[in-house]
Amino acid sequence: MKRFLLFVAIAFIPACQQKAPPAAEVPPTANMPAVAVTFPELGEGQLLQDGIRVHKLTIQRGRVPMKLWVYLPKPTVPATPDAKLPVVFIAPAGSPMLIGMDLTDGDSAEHLPYAKQGYVTISYSLDGHVAESNRNNDAVFMAGVQAYKASGAGRENARTAIDFAMAKLKIDPDRVTIAGHSSAATHSLMVARLDPRIKACVSYAPCLDVVTWLTPNLAMLEQAVPGFRTYITGTSPVVFPTEPKCPTFLFHAKDDTVCKYSETVGYVAKLGATNPNVKLLSSNTGGHSQAMHTTGIPAAIKWLDGVFTEKKPK
Numbered sequence: 001m002k003r004f005l006l007f008v009a010i011a012f013i014p015a016c017q018q019k020a021p022p023a024a025e026v027p028p029t030a031n032m033p034a035v036a037v038t039f040p041e042l043g044e045g046q047l048l049q050d051g052i053r054v055h056k057l058t059i060q061r062g063r064v065p066m067k068l069w070v071y072l073p074k075p076t077v078p079a080t081p082d083a084k085l086p087v088v089f090i091a092p093a094g095s096p097m098l099i100g101m102d103l104t105d106g107d108s109a110e111h112l113p114y115a116k117q118g119y120v121t122i123s124y125s126l127d128g129h130v131a132e133s134n135r136n137n138d139a140v141f142m143a144g145v146q147a148y149k150a151s152g153a154g155r156e157n158a159r160t161a162i163d164f165a166m167a168k169l170k171i172d173p174d175r176v177t178i179a180g181h182s183s184a185a186t187h188s189l190m191v192a193r194l195d196p197r198i199k200a201c202v203s204y205a206p207c208l209d210v211v212t213w214l215t216p217n218l219a220m221l222e223q224a225v226p227g228f229r230t231y232i233t234g235t236s237p238v239v240f241p242t243e244p245k246c247p248t249f250l251f252h253a254k255d256d257t258v259c260k261y262s263e264t265v266g267y268v269a270k271l272g273a274t275n276p277n278v279k280l281l282s283s284n285t286g287g288h289s290q291a292m293h294t295t296g297i298p299a300a301i302k303w304l305d306g307v308f309t310e311k312k313p314k
Contacts, residue, residue: 037061039164042070050074052115054108059160064147066157067103067125068164071115086175086308087120088202089161089191091154093289095183097210097232098221099144100126100154110181113297117305119177120169124161126187127151145225153235158191166197174199175308179300181205181292182258189237192244200307201248202300204292207259208267210236241270247277247307251296253286279303 037059045055051074059066076083090111092101103125114121128148134140151157158178165171177200180188185206192201207213211233214221221228233239248271252264261282272278281299283291 037160037163039168042168045070045072048112050116052112059164061127061156061160064127064151066127066160068161069103069108069111069123070169071111071121073115073118073120076118082170084170084172085118085120086177086304087122087165087169087171088114088177088179088304089158089165090114090121090123090179091126091158091184091187092123093180093182093184095126095148097153097183097186097207097213097235098148099130099141100128100148100151100157101183102129102131109293110297114179114301117301119301119304120165120171122161122165124157126154126157142224145221149225149228149231153190153232154187155191155194158187159195162195162197173197176200177202177304179203181289183207186210186235186237189244189248190235192246192248193237193240198244199246200304201244201246202251202304203248204251204296204300205253205256205259205288206237206250206264208236208263209238211239238267241267242274243271245275248275248279249300249303250278250280251282251292251300252280253283253288253291255285256288256291258288277307 039059040057042055042057045053047053053072055070055072057068057070059068073085092103092107095101103123107123111121111123126148128144128146128151130141130144148154162176166173176197178188178191178198179202180186181204185203186208188201188203189206192198211218211229214232218229250264250268252259252261254261264280268278268280281296283295285291286294
C-alpha cells in the first residue's frame with residue numbers, strides 16, 4: 001500500500017489528462033440518508049475587516065465532528081430586521097479526490113470576497129481529512145478514504161451546512177450558491193446536481209473526470225474499498241453532462257497545468273446544450289489557483305448578482 005500512496009502523490013496531475021472511460025459503464029451515486037445533528041448557536045464570533053464577523057463552529061454529525069465557518073457581512077444601514085440574505089457555500093480545496101479536507105486559515109482568502117459583497121459565506125470541512133504528516137501511514141490514509149466515501153465525497157457535509165443555514169440564519173432560499181476551486185469545484189458541481197436547494201453553482205478550475213483522474217489506482221482502490229469505482233463515478237461531472245440544472249459559472253485559466261482548460265470547454269459545450277444559463281470565463285494566465293483570486297472570484301460575484309437580481313426580496 002505504501003507504493004500505492006506514493007503513486008497517488010506523484011501521478012495526481014498527469015492522471016487528469018487521460019482519456020475517460022464511457023460514462024454509461026457505471027451508475028451514479030445513490031441518495032444517502034441524512035444524519036441527525038444538533039446545531040450550535042453562533043455566539044459572539046470575531047470581527048474582521050469591512051465589518052464582517054466570522055463564527056467558527058463545530059457540528060457533531062453522529063460521531064464525526066465537522067467544522068463550519070460562518071461569515072456574516074456588515075449589516076446594512078438602516079438595518080432591516082426581516083431581511084434575508086444570499087448565501088455562498090464553499091468546501092476547502094486540495095483533496096486528491098480520495099480523502100476529505102480540513103479548513104485552515106489560508107482558506108479565508110477565498111471566503112472573504114463574497115462576504116465583502118454582502119453574501120453570507122459558509123465554509124465547511126469534508127469528512128476523511130488526513131494530515132500531510134500521516135499520508136504515508138497506510139491505515140490512517142485508508143481510514144480517510146473510507147470516511148470520505150461514507151460522506152458521499154462530502155455530500156453529507158454540504159447537506160449539513162445547508163441545513164444549518166436554513167435553520168439558524170436569515171437566508172434567502174432563492175439565492176443559495178455553492179462554489180469551489182479545484183477538487184472543491186468538482187464537489188460544487190456534484191452538490192448542485194444532487195441538492196435542489198442550490199440555485200446557482202460556481203466552479204473554478206475543476207477536475208471534471210474523477211474516474212480518469214484515479215484510473216492508475218482504481219483496481220487497487222476497488223480491492224481495498226469494495227464498490228469504490230461505482231461510488232467515485234457518481235462524483236464525476238462528465239458522467240452527468242445534462243446537470244446541474246441551475247445557473248452555472250465556470251472559470252479556468254488556459255495555462256492551468258493541473259486540470260486542462262480544454263476539458264472544461266468540452267464540458268461546458270455539453271452542459272450548455274440542456275442548461276440555458278451556463279457561463280465559461282477564462283484567462284490566458286494565472287495557472288491553477290492565482291487566476292481564481294485575481295479574475296475568477298470578482299467575475300463570479302458580478303455574475304451571481306445578475307443571476308439573483310430578479311430573485312432579490314423587495
